[in-house]
Structure formats: C-alpha cells, structure tokens
Amino acid sequence: MDLGRRALDVAPELLGCVLRFRGVAVRLVEVEAYEGAEDPASHAWRGKTARNASMFDAGGRIYVYTMHGHACMNIVCGPEGLASAVLVRAGEVVEGLAEARSRRPRVRDDWLARGPGNLCRSLGITRADDGTEFGDSGLELLPGTPPDAVAVGPRVNVSRAWDRPWRFWDAASPAVSAAKRHPAVRAGSTGGQASG
DNA sequence: AAGATGATTGCCT
DNA sequence: GGCAATCATCTTA
Numbered sequence: 695m696d697l698g699r700r701a702l703d704v705a706p707e708l709l710g711c712v713l714r715f716r717g718v719a720v721r722l723v724e725v726e727a728y729e730g731a732e733d734p735a736s737h738a739w740r741g742k743t744a745r746n747a748s749m750f751d752a753g754g755r756i757y758v759y760t761m762h763g764h765a766c767m768n769i770v771c772g773p774e775g776l777a778s779a780v781l782v783r784a785g786e787v788v789e790g791l792a793e794a795r796s797r798r799p800r801v802r803d804d805w806l807a808r809g810p811g812n813l814c815r816s817l818g819i820t821r822a823d824d825g826t827e828f829g830d831s832g833l834e835l836l837p838g839t840p841p842d843a844v845a846v847g848p849r850v851n852v853s854r855a856w857d858r859p860w861r862f863w864d865a866a867s868p869a870v871s872a873a874k875r876h877p878a879v880r881a882g883s884t885g886g887q888a889s890g
Numbered sequence: 891a892a893g894a895t896g897a898t899t900g901c902c903t
Numbered sequence: 904g905g906c907a908a909t910c911a912t913c914t915t916a
Contacts, residue, residue, distance in 0.1 A: 762898045763909045
C-alpha cells in the first residue's frame with residue numbers, strides 16, 4: 695500500500711487490508727477520507743495544533759485522537775504538510791480473537807471492532823500511540839481480501855461538508871457501523887445494497 | 891480559568 | 904430514533 699498518495703485515493707484501497715497491533719488483527723471494512731486544509735470536516739482544516747500535529751507528518755503513521763472519552767485512529771497519507779488522513783471506522787477481527795474479547799466483554803464477535811472507538815479499544819490503541827509509524831511497536835498494515843462490493847456515501851456524524859461522499863465500506867460486512875444514518879449514494883461492482 | 895464543541899457509544903422509548 | 908454520559912482540546916476572557 696502506497697501511503698504517499700492523498701487519503702481520497704488510498705481510502706477505498708484500504709478496505710480488506712489487515713491492521714495488526716498488540717496481538718489483535720482486524721480486516722478493515724469501513725473508512726473515511728479527510729483532506730486537510732481543503733476539507734472543513736477535517737481536524738486539520740484550521741491548521742496545525744498540538745492535537746493534530748501527527749496528521750501533518752508524511753504518510754505511513756497513525757493519528758490518534760480522543761473524543762467523548764473514546765480513542766479514534768487515522769492512517770496518515772500523502773506528503774508531509776498535506777494533513778490528509780483516512781479515519782478507520784470499523785473492522786472484522788481476524789486474529790487475536792480472545793484478546794479482543796477480553797478488551798470488549800459481552801459484545802458479539804461481529805461487533806468487536808464496529809465503530810472507530812470500539813475498533814481502537816479492540817486493538818488496544820490509545821492517544822498515547824499517536825504518531826506511531828508502521829513498522830514500529832508491532833504496528834503493521836498487511837494486504838488482505840478486498841470486498842466483493844464497495845459502497846460509497848457521506849461521512850458519519852460530521853457537521854460540515856456532510857455531502858461529500860468520502861466514506862467507503864464493504865457492502866457485505868456486518869461490522870460496518872451506523873449505516874442507517876446515511877444512505878449509499880453509489881455502489882461497487884455487484885451493486886450491493888449497503889444499509890440494512 | 892471557564893465554557894463550548896465534537897470524525898462516539900450505549901441505553902431508553 | 905432520541906438523548907445522556909463523559910472528556911480532551913480549543914476558544915475566549
């Protein structure tokens with residue numbers, strides 16, 4: 695995966711890829727692109743701050759922020775200074791199931807990494823991991839099985855630029871979050887209906 | 891130093 | 904579907 699390109703190009707290709715960290719690996723099934731200064735919904739829209747600094751680094755590391763007490767992670771893309779990143783919203787646990795279960799008790803396996811906060815909890819990612827580079831601390835991004843059908847639609851819970859269809863998800867995955875709130879505006883190869 | 895905000899979750903109706 | 908919980912970060916004074 696070439697993370698030197700902008701997030702909008704990288705995001706759909708990340709679907710199906712496997713993210714491994716701290717004994718748990720997830721197959722990515724839902725992502726959103728955020729395009730820095732040109733994107734009013736991005737944390738980087740108003741420039742660099744102490745919180746989003748790692749977003750401005752060159753692609754190949756993660757940006758982790760906390761929101762309402764939950765951690766959320768982005769895969770930073772593009773050249774240094776662009777602040778282009780892909781929010782990882784959901785995945786399916788494919789490795790370290792016992793470990794993931796212990797971090798999220800009383801949740802069905804399909805939903806262990808459903809939602810950005812839940813995915814980070816399953817992987818053991820916290821704000822302290824902000825800026826970690828792929829290859830460091832056991833953080834890995836591996837090729838995997840791409841979805842049969844990729845659905846595209848507006849991003850979830852953003853108050854600005856809500857109409858940009860920059861959310862991509864595996865139309866067949868039960869781990870995709872919040873599909874009810876926004877309809878798909880376009881669908882991939884098999885034309886799958888995404889929300890359920 | 892205090893108040894508003896937000897790329898969320900989970901429980902209640 | 905609606906809303907309260909909960910908190911780091913940013914804005915404003």
